[in-house]
Amino acid sequence: MPKTGFLERLQNGEAIICAEGYMWELERRGFLKSGAFTPEIILEQPNRVRNLHEEYVHAGSDVVEAFTYYGHRQKMKTIGREDELETLNLTALKIARDVADETNTLMAGNLSNTNVFNPDDPTTYDVASQIFQEQVEWAVKGGADFIIGETFCEYKEAHLALEAIQKFGNGLPAVITLVPYGPDRTTDELPFPVALRKLEEAGAAVVGLNCGRGPETMLPLLKEVRKSCKGPIAALPVPFRTTPKEKTFQSLTNPKTGEPLFPLDNDTTLCSRSEVRKFAEEAKNIGVQYIGLCCGSSSNLLREVAQAYGRSPPTNRYTPDMTKNSYFSGNISGHAKKVFSFMKCQVE
Template identity: 60%
Template sequence: MEASICIVCLRERLRDGETVVCAEGYMWELERRGFVCSGDFTPEVVLDYPERVRALHEEFVLAGSDVVEAFTYYAHEAKLKSVGRESDFADLNLNSLKMAREIADRYGKLMAGNICNSTSFDPGDPDNVARTKNMFKVQIEWAVQGGADYIIAETFNELAEAKLALKVIQEYGNGLPAVVTMAPYSRDTTLEDIPLPDALRQLEVAGADVVGLNCSRGPETMMPLLEEARKTCKGPLAALPACFRTTQKENCYYRLTDPKNGKPLFPANLYCVQSSREDIRKFAEQARQLGVSYIGLCCGATPSLLREVAQVYGRNPELSRFAPNTSRNYYLKANLSARELKIKKLLFGEMSEQL
């Protein structure tokens, strides 16, 4: 299958000054809905409940995503072996790509193939490097076969692995564009102690069409790094934060603790500190002002949060008609009767004067 010829390719869009909105975060949203195991984070839902994946693709598109990303994150043999599903390796990848292509064509969107960090990369072990390269190669060749318009290589903390992923896309991706994003954990450097902005610039020089940051950090703690990256990188910059309220003290979601008791929240209890719509809108406004042209959300993303990003970037997606409208709320509308004001006071207490 060839990529859809009716869609302007990623390179042309970015060259012409367009922006691209891309929904990620499938793993966490499907886990929140009960169809992915928190901890394993493997995507067998593609085979077991494909209608759930298809529905989420459509929801993100209707919320404003320009891209349908095939749900092949952690869909490699080593990860699937850990849950006894290695025999499903090929079917899972091919079915996911087919599903994404179908939804992308239905709505006139780009379709992206996906590879990610291996979780076991060791640049000092030649056999390990060869296995990782082959893992990337197989998934990229399937993405080309499945009609991907470009390839996303994401969530790397080690520059050597990100460079390997880019090299394999260039060798086996049939000329498809490559978007390569690094995950900023607690430090502002890669695992090799290279400042992340410098690492992104190296990937850019090596030929990545888009470089940037995804996952790990929420909006508040990703933005300072993006500002530094914008000074360093010359081409299109990507920003796809996790949707959790990271802070200067707890700057990536692995470090977040429960505000009530101080217990670690990762992995199963992070939603008590999920970003608000206002958090996401503020981030999108800052990113747009910074010149980020490839924008999206990662872990913790929902259609309603992505809609905020799309609207800031000038989109008017289908789901905009369901955006909040407090003017019609029974207790928040104007010109309340005396009885309604009494009920409002009962509901909201002293806050009722501010609403």
């Protein structure tokens, strides 16, 4: 089938599913170090990244997002590999472009928060802008279909990223998403619906929220964003059981001990497949057109999103089917009943 362009799909009212969360998933698999979270795996084991791209497309992603998150000058300085920055970016983009071409999907370049930007320090504006310019120019060279700017907690830094895409992106569309922490406002004190509306008015093709909050605590804010913004909005929560008391996965605590779970023990509060599907269904109902999952995502959870949006990705072949299970088929009898009772038995 001919591939439909990014803007054309949006204009046709089609949903776009985008897999994010590469950083956390590669760390979970043992190929990336928690802490710096830098993507040197691109240089050391590029096939691992390629495989994950293929896996996410298999699960329903319409987008192959180049793994250049934190692949910028400021971050790579922290591990002493700044001199390999261009090679890292162009390699990541080529891997993503190749997979997108082979799977007839879209390929996105990627910008992230710089960790150097300070809205109260004008000298950091130029530093952040230069970081964005480099990566945007590499994304154009690498053949991106559009560019994602994500996980900005300040409106002003997000706006700088958008400006860089518009100035150096050779006309490529921009998806800009802000990260919602505990308050319903950016760290430079703009309510999210207002900040995202301003980014939309400034020319972003899609605006929305990613990371920070899980499904339960992102959804109420998304409803307010939908009221404020006129065009396509994005939602890419972390698949963790955040609550009104602990709104972000950074604030989650162990229900037994009260100890903080972030950043190494969040798996104990991972959402179920049913919870992810419920979120995706509700997001679809309120008009979220660009949907996915962020840190903590996995292929089986992404499949729930795809199915909730009416998709039938290749991995549908492996959708659970309990009719053939020895204990859940409804035809359990004989010794199997006894075994099943032992499985469910609460030992006093």
